[in-house]
Amino acid sequence: MLESLIGFAVLLGLILLRVPIAFAMAAVGGIGFALLRGWQPAWAMTGQIAFDSALSYSLSVIPLFIFMGNVLAASGVAHGLFAAADRLFGRTRGGLAMASVFSCGGFSAVCGSSLATAATMSKVAMPSMRKFGYDDRLATGSIAAGGTLGILIPPSVILIIYGLLTETNISKLFIAGIIPGILGVLLYLMAVKITVWLKPELAPDVTENEPMDTSDLIGVFCVLGLFTFIMVGIYGGFFTPTEAAGTGAGAAVLIAVGLRTMSFRDFMTATFDSVRATAMIFAVIIGAELFSNFVNFAGLPDGLASLVLDLEMPVWAVILMIVVIYMVLGCVLESLSMVLLTVPVFYPLMYELPFTNELLQDPEYALIWFAIVVVVVTEISLITPPVGMNVFVLKSVLKDVSLGTIFRGVLPFWLADIARLALLIAVPWLSLWLVTAM
């Protein structure tokens, strides 16, 4: 167990020296394994893991969903979503911020990444909020936070990775994300409401609606249709997630071509972005597999399980401890590497913990519920300083706004997230109901 902690410390050091996280994890994992076990086995393991990790049917869903999201981002449907949401909320104080949150949730339903959701929605919603004189704090905060929904509302790259790490059914994980995702949207809307009630000066009264034309409307229907198609396909067992992603990506291309809003150049950019993002994700997966083999071999998951069981810690205390660890790590680490690093350590606990909740006594359900908890804490990390990737996305789009402003703007949403986390932990039924009904 000591070896693992040293490993984590060295890893953190390398990350702070700005070594790419994937390579830092691979190096510490490989060398750590070699020190415990010998160089020969470590060399053999390295080649095997590097090759086997990419040779995976269930992970082929990753490039497909990324490409689907990128094509839809380029096709301009995001504007339709925003304009439609504006018709729901526009005439109230803070309406544009609520529309931003709501349309972020909508775009999350076809995009598997939080960063891509935030990046796409910021291009649509920010100009409008600025035009009407919204305070930068509220405007950026609502998009940075709304964007985090990308990894909770299915499809979700993080849930796919979690499924891979724990051998949990990805279809079930996706279904489990729906209600917590909707809950997230509702709580964010409340956060906007409360914020503008406390500080009316942050949001002016806006009497105009965001302009909307037919192609916007068609775009909204396409997004709705695509999400329904994917979810019904997965829920009804018509397709595997990979097949849903493949056909969804095909449909996204047809939508973009049909809307005539995407140039060939945009299309190629979306393609190149997708393949590079895929390689980036797999580099982290390979590094994390190597690192987790080292940690596993050094006995961290076992040590942790026996520690928890020997101390007879109550379940809630264990979960609280895990959540606190995630919150601390989440200050510095980015979501994907955080999940890849920690889930292998914690998930074996889900088989061991003496849950009193009847649903959670089935380890399959405990793993699904834990997935939702992990994703929500990961979402929080995306907007927690000092390293909040979604905040950085907003910053890169709006160069004149300071990071501090965005982090302050995110605060009400961060509090809403904590409330949601507590609710999801206390009421596992929220995450599991749709799955049990499947």
Next chain:
Amino acid sequence: MAQPDPQKTDDVLGQNSLDIGLIMQNSLGVAAGLLLFCLILVTCVDVVGRYFFSAPLSGAFEVTEIMLAALVFTALPLTTERREHIEVDLLNVGLSDKFQKLLSAFAGLFSAALLATLAWRLASHAASSFEDGAVTNALSIPLAPFGFLAAFSCMVSACIAFLRGIHPPRNR
């Protein structure tokens, strides 16, 4: 999961960056893009064949696996060239230019060493797959060529990272 910083794209390898990046995009990028389209096509043909013609594509899952591996490794040098591997910029603020450069050099050389090691291990793994005659389960597709592709890709990535290590960019 696209890294959102549009600035990072062009200033990576000094003045030559545009050329190398463009050449790679037009070769590896196009190849990876085609693999992605094939991946979409295979799943669509499988699903449509199954539900409309009751003729599923047998072994589609194996073709999918193999194409994913090929796609990942074809695209890896592109990701490396664009510096899109996830990094954490925590010590960025308040450091002198010289120290920044030193950090960049360290990260570049470290990455190069690691990628070269991976290339070596993948080549050796592929060589033993070749000797054993390892093939996929259903369609008996030989695995060794994909191992060598992976090794080659890591080697190219290692070279890119090495060049960056000895010519660290001015900012970031």
Next chain:
Amino acid sequence: ETTLALSSWLPPRHPIVVNAIKPWAKEIEDVTEGRVKVRVLAKPLGAPPAHYDMAADGIADITYGLHSFTKDDRFERSRIGQFSFIGDDAVSGSKAFWEVYTGQLDAQAEHEGVKLLGLFVHGPGVLHNNVREITTSDDLDGLKIRVPGGYIADLMSDLGAETLFMSSGEVFEKLSRGVIDGVTFTYEALTAFKLTDDLKHTTKVPGGLYNTTWFLVMNEGAWNGISEDDRAAIEAISGAAFAERIGEAWNAADEAAIAKIAEAGIEVSEAPDALLNTIKDAAAVHEKTWSDAIAEDGFDGVAALTAMRKASGVSF
């Protein structure tokens, strides 16, 4: 004092992990009076198919897995355990497989670079479908059957079925959507993958329609690092004793499954003589191909098969 790492890729609650692998690992500590401990890792160190090489390369000390994971000819003689009519239950089948494969077929020679600690098979493989009762091979015509590959895939297509390959996790979805009509599985797998609602008929033959063969191996260096006394103590609870232990775990799982299958109203029927004879004829062709292939290395496959069926007590 030595601690050995065992990499286990089946789910932690799988019946053979809980009832055979872990108890065996625990018992090693007892029989060596604590000098050798086996640690079952919380998470496997590689993909399931990598597990044989992982033991050979020393990534883990002890691993188990299926011979069919390896698609090359390394374990050619192990295929004796994959044929039809091999054993009516997992105990007799596993013990016979251990005895014959390590005896006249020199299993250790095919398991180069590792110490062979155990060999086993699961319960008899049967054919499940949701279209009709299979009484002749005509009933199989055009049925879409999921097969794992290898001998059973060839046998099923010889009999006229349309064979499809997919991972076992996909079977549920494909079956419930009518993409496939049936599957060759054990009883245990039928319930483990929750297929009771989607199947109606099960066809069995004496000694099973097919089987799969498994190994339990240890890194050679790690084995040689243990004292002779301890090695003897470990061997005493491995090999045939392990075959019995793990066979019992499979049997218990099969029995529980058979009860659930009966509860679900799935009709289980013995293949009538005519069908059985058709299967025997088709099987004989594959058995001959295999025994001819190993005859080149000086092994008598026909005699080995006869010995194995005699040892497991299959009458057909």
